Amino acid sequence: MTVKQAPHQGHLSRIRVGLADRSYPIYVGRQLFQQLPQLLPNLPKQLCIVTNAVVAAHYLANVRDQLGPQHDVLVHEIADGEHAKSLTTYGEIMDSLIAHSFNRDCAIIALGGGVVGDIAGFVAATYQRGVDFYQLPTTLLAQVDSSVGGKTAINHPGGKNLIGAFYQPQSVIISTDCLATLEQRDYACGLAEVVKYGIIYDADFFAWLEANQQKLNARDAQALNYAIQRSCQIKADIVAQDEREQGLRALLNLGHTFGHAIEAEHYATWRHGEAVAAGTMIAAEYMRQQDQLSATAVERIEVLLQAFALPTRAPRLSEVQWQQRMYRDKKVQAGELRLVLPTGIGAAELRTVTDWPSVWSAIAAMTESSR
Template identity: 45%
Template structure:
């Protein structure tokens, strides 16, 4: 088992990475302080993995709820349902939410943990590659709004993350590919050596080679943990983790979440690199390297069936818009990115138009 420690300003917590961890009777149970556990999963993951977790938590009073599966259910309606279920189950302030699933589950469960009785403990058990490499770490929680993705949320760090690599054995190939986008993003932001390694070993990660998979997840976790330790609430360097996300969130929302988050991020990385080339921050070779890696990972390299004008309007509501001005994270080269707001406001739409099919 590997362990990455996240040293956030509000407190530190472990991210355990290994196989068979959900069945460990001491690991998750050791993180729960009170007697009550509220287990949140979804209708796909729950039937596959809840039993192991419930067995490990047999000493606790367990209540549970399975959400419908999908980003479109990460909304105010189902957030309210979760709170209603917790109240009906008599959850006290020393209860612990344990979330089991991908980023959608940990996002909405984490927001419930942040809000219920002004904040209760949350343990995350991520079951997708994207969640294990990125979403489970850092304490960002949110639900979507009709005006855009993740517009309603809070920072609420978990008390621990239990990453059982065995859950990826049942993950479908599309979700595996989507998870690679966040791993590529991490490398682009902070580790040129890791980016080069991915260019050579992406296929092994997608094939679930144990050594390569563990290396990719652990390295991504360490990159994110280091940045979160520097800037827990995104007042500075943590904003760099949004590379590609201003474009991605618009693509997701405008497509009605037809695009998986990682698929939209993959396109967003390309678009951010294109903008970087146009403003003189990067060479065209960088765009080609990202394009080639996306293809190698089976990820999209363009935007299908969406109007770039409408995408630009959605981006105008992005959380990175301050005083009416959009700030983008732009890559200079693998391992180096910068915040930039000194570009023609029409440039993002122009670049998206070139990638729309």
Template identity: 55%
Template sequence: MTTLKVELGERSYPIFIQANLLQQPNFLAPFLKTKTVVVVTNEIVEPLYFPLLAEALKGCQISKIVINDGEEFKNLQTFELVISELLAMSAARDTTLIALGGGVVGDLTGFVAACFQRGMPFIQIPTTLLSQVDSSVGGKTAVNHPLGKNMIGAFYQPQAVLIDTNTLATLPEREFAAGMAEVIKYGVIYDAEFFEWLETKQEQIKAKDTDVLQYMIGRCCAIKAEIVAVDERESGLRALLNLGHTFGHAIEAEQGYGNWLHGEAVATGIVLASSVATKMDWLQTSEFRRIFELITSFNLPTSAPAEMNYDCFMRHMRHDKKVQAGKLNFVIPTSIGAAKVTSQISEEVLRTVLS
């Protein structure tokens, strides 16, 4: 088992990563502060993993709420549905919410936990690669709005993040590849050695080698835990985790949430940000090529939809959370293992890259 900790004082919490974790007896016991539990999951994950979770929750009063699968359901309507279900079952602050699923389930459940009766405990059990390496850690919770992704939410930390790498065995290949976009991001912004490790371990990763996956997920979580401990509310260092997201969120919003997977949009966003960096002479062409090749090796898209031009991107990006004082900030890689946030990008370069 890999064990990590997000250091946030009284709100610190552990991350456990292990194959077959869901089958370990009483694996949840140390983190349950209540005897009443509501599991929020989706229609795909529920038949696969809820029975294992229910077995581990013997002795508790268990209820479940099953939502539709897909990014298009990460919205205020689903948020209200979950709240209504909790009210109907007379849930209270002595109820623990458990998010069992991918990023949509985790983000939505966390936001519900932050809002219901002004706060209730919740636990993350992420079942997709993207949620295991990124969205389940750090306390960002949100739902989408037609005008912008993750625009309605709260910072709210879980009691624990419990990762069973075996859940990746049932993950569709497209979803697994989408998760690799976030994995690659960590190497680009923070850890050149990890990026090089990814380059050398591509075949083992694609084969879902257990030890390789555990190390990979653990390294991503360790980087994010380190960054979140320094900058929980994204006032500085944590903003680097948004590499590729400004462009990527624009693609998701324009194409309709769910048509492009989040990781696919982020992968394209990383390539666009790296292209901007190269044209601004901040990133060497050889390093751009390495980033591009690693992304394409996992069959991820690298070009924005043909119908999206500069004006289309700007229309969406002006609603981005990184707009400050009317200026749009971009996360730009300066080398493999380092990045910066800047608003000093010429319109000419942006037009060229987004044409």
């Protein structure tokens, strides 16, 4: 994995996801949609842009203009929100590609957040057994997490992301100026994943986040650029070593087993990043109670999450609710819970946990108004 500054492109940086013949670049910089012809010189004639009305209102015209008249551009707008990541929407996009006689040489372009990226990626993975795919992520979460690494999926009434494929894009173009229009809560949720990278992988990055929290809250362009670049480098590093989540990649799920339980029980009020933040605190507290993480480290994590306006206490759920939700996690093997647990700032491990009372003790300590 390398990071190069391209001298003629101002602030453009290039990060490589090293996956042999499926390697691809991630470009990070400002106003990158204005440079699409240079960044994507080999696009095929037929292009389908998958987006939604919110994102389209801000960015679609620009992207279309840049692609130029030499392409047949089909735009498919899906509904806004997680519910759009459905079999129905997937079928509608397929219908549209077939109705417009899109062939195997076409490409799918995802312009939007993680919802658009996940469903567009799954369309690309499966249309005519796979066509080229480009990610133009527009939320912070998509820019630091979902657009990189090739997980694509749609939801089923029986659960989230139950239908999907590993399918890497041809490239990812991260235009950081898109974040100016993002709602505050969505922005904070992206920061929860940024903090995650610091905790599991990079103590220096965590310290940098502590030192630059005000700049990040102000969406300072330079600070954001660095935070996104570093997050993508870490994700690229991890994915290059463990594309299919046999081990290392599971660390990206820090706080997520707890977080998914919160999200499932409080779907309408808790966002993913918020639930992950509260879940991260439970994982840290668990390790503190086991004497495997210092109280200072737990405190630093809490202070940083709070600085980014993220919740650090879980909502009240019953012990049964927690247990039922957590044992449905994809990491559960042979009925045993496996948790990502921080062993310090900058390091984490995936461990099998058999002692539920200890887990419950950490949950109880990190639940709202339990202090």
